[in-house]
Amino acid sequence: MNSGRGKCNMVAATVLAALVSSCSSGEQGIAQPSDSEDVSPDRSVTLAPSSSGSIGTTIDPCELVSAEDIAQYGIFESEAKQLGSARSCFWQRSPEGRQGVSTFSLNVRDRESIDAVKDVGGGLVAGEVNERPAVVAENPSSGSCTVAVKLDETSRIDITITTPPDRDEGSCQFGQDVAYLVEPRLPELP
Template identity: 30%
Template sequence: MRRTALFVTALVALAVALVSCSSETPGDATSGDGDGTSVQIPTEGGDSETTEPPETSESGTGSADSLEPCELFSSDDLAALSLTGGQEEELAGARVCLWQATDNHTVSAGVWANLGIDDVQSKTPPEPKTVGSRPATQYTGELGVCVVALELTETSRVDVTAAAQGDLNKACSIANQAAELVEPKLP
């Protein structure tokens, strides 16, 4: 059983690593070219002071920052998916919660505060879709991992990932079922 748990954890980590790549470089800019980041301003006497841009109502990540991945499934949802546990980890820049099922499949939900569905990088072409009324994309990873990425904003998303011991059809069926349960809970 421990060996299966380690294998499943490795699968989820692999899936997160595969999708964490983006064509954008995350981080804070330091130039003062009007990009909305803090700027060092020289003052008299050779000192400098840091000024912050005015706060805006749309940070692009506010809704992602408020989500707790382990709270995205209710106890009824967990029962419907035969899931137990719920262990949160930080993996490749996402806050991820992993659940194990009694029939050896796993499901995870990962909150990406700085990467939207258009930032998905996958070896298989992502397939655009709609889950509920929300834009989404589905793609597969190595070792039979299936991911449904749900848009929060243009620059944030929730990935619902399933692995079913290499059975891609089963993994995608579970990922889609899980995404349908998560979607109504998203802001």
């Protein structure tokens, strides 16, 4: 019997429960923006899809999160990159203040839906982020986690946590925190 696989399934079930539930009671868990939270217009994306048909082409991943948004986790610096067909923004926690390493990325995939998310060893868990379809893929061998959030039928944004700011919290929990921060700033589902 493979006890590692059972452990992955238990983690996947926990992640699904966390994605589907909301934390409005003040309990610890996924941070959801309240209805009264101010989302500054300079980071809110509401453009119509481009001629290519994908909403994803209107999104700059580096504009979705500011240093202030994630200040509770430390001082991060961002860098825009092209990663294969994805437009990406990589965030790394600065070594200032003797902080441990922490990295994550936002990857806009204009031609890949959430149905194309690959199982990287921990299974795929379907759920929602603020009622928007999402899929979680955890990699148990590397400790990384991706929360893929639907943009439209042909595109998605991946929040990939390589190293969480708090190793006890886990990559998928931090990925969900970032997903709930990013989701209100995405274009509405068509």
